[in-house]
Amino acid sequence: MSSDFQVKRRIIGRTSDWIKRFDVSEYVQNPPLIEKLHEEKQLALSHTLDLEIQISKLSEKNHELELQNQKLMLQYDEQKHRSSYIFALSIIAGITASIGANIATGEPYGWVGWIMIAVAVALEIAAFWMTPK
16 A cells, blocks of 8 residues: 555544544534535545546556457467468378388389479478468
């Protein structure tokens, strides 16, 4: 708590004590006390208006943050979906490259193996270009 708040709390005292000490008879035919009471009422109203403005601004900021959060969640879901495709493409490319390497090295003229390796390279390039920047 701030020291300003603590000072105000000491001045006001506990609410129950403050309410008990209020005596209407002190204000009857006592213009200075009536003026002071009116002044305090005006200050309280002014403070209330300031708080209402602050609440309004905070509500607007909260709404903006909620919209931003929704936008980020949509982007996250989209990227998660996209990364699944990239992962699947990479797995397929790896499997294709390894089978192609087996075929290319197993036969004297294993042109099918070299084509599979080329396809795997193309798949990896496609996966690379699909990754978010």
